[in-house]
Amino acid sequence: MEVEFELGMQNIGRLLHAAKDAAQVEADGKVARPFGEDTPLKLSDAIYLPILGGEVRRNGERIASPTFSKRSLEGAIKSGHLDGRMIRRKLTVTILALKAWLEGGAQGNAKPAAVKPARSAVARSNRERERGLAADAFARSLLASIDTKTK
Numbered sequence: 001m002e003v004e005f006e007l008g009m010q011n012i013g014r015l016l017h018a019a020k021d022a023a024q025v026e027a028d029g030k031v032a033r034p035f036g037e038d039t040p041l042k043l044s045d046a047i048y049l050p051i052l053g054g055e056v057r058r059n060g061e062r063i064a065s066p067t068f069s070k071r072s073l074e075g076a077i078k079s080g081h082l083d084g085r086m087i088r089r090k091l092t093v094t095i096l097a098l099k100a101w102l103e104g105g106a107q108g109n110a111k112p113a114a115v116k117p118a119r120s121a122v123a124r125s126n127r128e129r130e131r132g133l134a135a136d137a138f139a140r141s142l143l144a145s146i147d148t149k150t151k
Contacts, residue, residue, distance in 0.1 A: 028060065037099075040085060040092035043070045051098055068106075076101060 035041070041049075048054035053065040074091060077084035081104070083097040 025060075037095040040087055040094055042090050042092055043073045043084075046070075046073060046093050046098065049095065049098065051095065051102065076106065081106070 046052065047064045047068060047070055048056055048062045049065075050056075052068045055063040057063075073082065073084075073093065076082035077091055077093070082093060082101040084091050084093045086092070
């Protein structure tokens with residue numbers, strides 16, 4: 001009888017802890033919404049999915065994927081490698097589409113970034129030079145006013 005009582009109390013304790021956790025999550029405004037593998041997700045939310053290397057912790061903290069970014073997912077959709085849809089002016093993907101994309105070799109679809117040559121001082125326009133000189137003069141006047149105030 002003692003064993004049954006102890007098991008019953010442990011079960012009640014587990015239920016109370018679960019209820020307390022649920023109440024705290026609701027109070028913090030972090031209510032989880034259920035979703036399936038075919039539920040459309042915004043790209044800004046998709047980068048936190050575990051299948052892309054992201055992580056969502058129990059306390060609500062989210063860690064984005066170290067490999068994929070929102071921009072890389074947009075590029076894959078625009079190039080036709082990843083199946084995405086536009087919903088309410090936002091690009092969305094599903095977990096099923098992401099799985100198919102990853103199985104098809106997602107890394108091979110990336111294009112190397114174009115390298116822009118550095119602008120030389122000669123290539124700067126007169127307006128850019130004027131702005132630089134004005135900013136320099138303004139900074140010097142601020143430093144001079146601070147110097148005179150401290151004396």
